[in-house]
Amino acid sequence: MDLKQLYQDIILEHGKSPRNLGRCKDYSHEAKGYNPLCGDKVHVYLKLNNEKKVENLTFEGDGCAISLASASIMTELVKGKSSDEVKDIMNAFLNMIKNNSEIESSYLDDDQKTKLMSLSGVKQFPMRVKCATLSWHTLLSALERKKKDVNTEIID
Amino acid sequence: MNINEIKSQFPIFSKKINGKQLVYLDSSNSSQKPLSVINRLNDFYKNEFSNIGRSIHSLAVNATNKFEETRVGVKNFINAKFKEEIIFTKNATEAINLVATTFGQKYIKDGDEIIITELEHHSNYVPWNFLRENKKAIIKFAPINEDGDIVISKLQELITSKTKIIAVSHLSNVTGTIVPIKEIIEIARKKNVPVLVDGCQSVPHISVDVSDLDCDFYAFSGHKVYGPTGVGILYAKKKWLEKLPPYIGGGAMISEVKKDKITYAPLPEKYEAGTMPTAEVITFNESIKFIKSIGMDNLIKHEKEITNYALEKLKKINSLKIIGNPKNKAGVIAFTLKGVHPHDIATILDEDGVAIRAGHHCCQILHERLNLTATARASIGIYNTKEDIDILCKAIENCRKVLDLK
Numbered sequence: 001m002d003l004k005q006l007y008q009d010i011i012l013e014h015g016k017s018p019r020n021l022g023r024c025k026d027y028s029h030e031a032k033g034y035n036p037l038c039g040d041k042v043h044v045y046l047k048l049n050n051e052k053k054v055e056n057l058t059f060e061g062d063g064c065a066i067s068l069a070s071a072s073i074m075t076e077l078v079k080g081k082s083s084d085e086v087k088d089i090m091n092a093f094l095n096m097i098k099n100n101s102e103i104e105s106s107y108l109d110d111d112q113k114t115k116l117m118s119l120s121g122v123k124q125f126p127m128r129v130k131c132a133t134l135s136w137h138t139l140l141s142a143l144e145r146k147k148k149d150v151n152t153e154i155i156d
Numbered sequence: 157m158n159i160n161e162i163k164s165q166f167p168i169f170s171k172k173i174n175g176k177q178l179v180y181l182d183s184s185n186s187s188q189k190p191l192s193v194i195n196r197l198n199d200f201y202k203n204e205f206s207n208i209g210r211s212i213h214s215l216a217v218n219a220t221n222k223f224e225e226t227r228v229g230v231k232n233f234i235n236a237k238f239k240e241e242i243i244f245t246k247n248a249t250e251a252i253n254l255v256a257t258t259f260g261q262k263y264i265k266d267g268d269e270i271i272i273t274e275l276e277h278h279s280n281y282v283p284w285n286f287l288r289e290n291k292k293a294i295i296k297f298a299p300i301n302e303d304g305d306i307v308i309s310k311l312q313e314l315i316t317s318k319t320k321i322i323a324v325s326h327l328s329n330v331t332g333t334i335v336p337i338k339e340i341i342e343i344a345r346k347k348n349v350p351v352l353v354d355g356c357q358s359v360p361h362i363s364v365d366v367s368d369l370d371c372d373f374y375a376f377s378g379h380k381v382y383g384p385t386g387v388g389i390l391y392a393k394k395k396w397l398e399k400l401p402p403y404i405g406g407g408a409m410i411s412e413v414k415k416d417k418i419t420y421a422p423l424p425e426k427y428e429a430g431t432m433p434t435a436e437v438i439t440f441n442e443s444i445k446f447i448k449s450i451g452m453d454n455l456i457k458h459e460k461e462i463t464n465y466a467l468e469k470l471k472k473i474n475s476l477k478i479i480g481n482p483k484n485k486a487g488v489i490a491f492t493l494k495g496v497h498p499h500d501i502a503t504i505l506d507e508d509g510v511a512i513r514a515g516h517h518c519c520q521i522l523h524e525r526l527n528l529t530a531t532a533r534a535s536i537g538i539y540n541t542k543e544d545i546d547i548l549c550k551a552i553e554n555c556r557k558v559l560d561l562k
Contacts, residue, residue: 003503003507007500007559007560012559015559016560038498038499038516038530039515039516039520039523039529040499040530041529062529063497063499064497064498064499065496065497065500065559066499125503127503128499128503
């Protein structure tokens with residue numbers, strides 16, 4: 001195991017200055033996520049426009065470098081995407097974290113894939129996978145307007 | 157006392173973790189096991205195994221005798237008056253649940269009050285919450301101050317004619333606060349309120365004398381006392397165990413079973429239904445012998461020395477904050493590092509072979525009270541050395557470098 005693979009420069013940079021932090025105005029969807037193992041919390045605010053595309057996505061949260069970076073990168077990558085496209089990207093990301101060596105999504109360009117791949121180091125740190133996936137599950141919950149908060153212990 | 161000789165009794169320290177010497181600072185979670193304990197478990201399964209109880213054959217008689225020897229060992233270790241006052245459970249959590257459930261069933265009704273404190277581990281809160289949900293009991297929290305000490309005068313003020321029980325930890329698993337439990341029991345005694353003490357963190361690290369404390373219930377876990385998992389201990393005054401209803405029903409806890417009526421076994425079997433963790437309970441006697449071989453006074457002295465050394469060295473690290481500053485502190489040190497989340501600290505330290513814990517340590521009320529979501533925690537056991545603390549401090553200094561913080 002190599003710490004540098006986990007804490008890649010992109011992660012450190014996003015972890016220190018997360019993008020889209022806070023609560024955006026006029027959000028149409030929101031959801032809260034919680035990791036009971038460590039107490040990490042994330043609150044996602046999403047604005048879908050008339051074409052059902054992500055106009056804005058922000059988050060509030062308190063967490064480790066991995067969870068902050070993952071949320072921050074997520075908010076950048078899904079802007080402008082439709083709900084189905086967001087789900088496709090999320091599945092590609094979760095597949096990469098769990099099985100694949102690559103991100104397989106036609107909705108991301110190479111630069112975006114590289115950014116997301118910076119989180120691949122968590123594979124070697126099983127206890128940290130949930131740090132990386134919490135915000136994504138929470139975004140999905142917001143999109144689907146689920147009533148229950150996301151809890152990482154109840155996700156497959 | 158020769159610390160190297162003691163440490164060498166723990167086989168795990170001859171293993172490398174991530175290619176590094178293991179620095180184990182997670183004893184509040186669970187302690188490592190000396191070879192004598194590991195061997196005892198192995199020997200029992202290899203040469204002596206039988207279930208205990210009613211069988212007549214020699215192996216069963218031997219196992220039953222050994223099982224009861226542990227009960228006497230525990231009784232002497234915590235200075236209980238009768239061996240029937242020692243009940244084996246699977247862990248301290250189950251021991252507290254046993255009391256909450258049976259005491260609640262018999263004595264708690266709508267509007268009755270239970271006092272706990274802001275220091276408590278979830279295992280000394282959640283079982284009482286069941287009574288809040290099912291019996292409309294009221295749970296009151298005795299506050300702590302910024303130092304992590306329970307404000308005794310406030311606790312005293314919380315006691316009313318409706319207070320049915322006080323449940324309080326002897327030693328905090330976050331701030332290391334050694335709670336003046338005797339003072340609390342004396343206050344409770346004057347108001348005729350029974351007291352349950354969660355002794356999970358205290359039994360391995362300070363002398364516990366339940367007769368001197370005069371507590372009604374005292375719960376702890378074997379695995380934190382250099383013993384095997386699967387063994388919890390509930391000490392309870394005989395008068396309570398005789399009055400309270402049974403908890404888990406099944407074999408061994410009955411006296412006579414008829415179609416229209418069942419009578420229950422006398423103590424302690426009344427509370428030990430079904431097959432118990434036979435091998436583990438028998439093995440736990442070896443853990444007590446291990447502590448006695450060191451001597452509790454020597455153990456306390458050594459851990460105090462290492463704790464003081466750790467506190468001194470940690471305080472010198474810029475951006476590190478130690479959580480709580482109790483009047484009387486044991487070797488449990490929770491801390492935060494500016495700009496570094498405790499989870500990142502734990503991962504980075506692990507790469508250096510340093511095992512600590514990060515999170516809320518099952519104390520969300522305490523963390524909320526201190527405005528924290530998570531902390532990192534280094535906790536000391538008999539095998540820790542000053543060298544361990546030096547490696548810990550170096551690894552902590554490395555955190556900010558790994559995360560590229562100035």
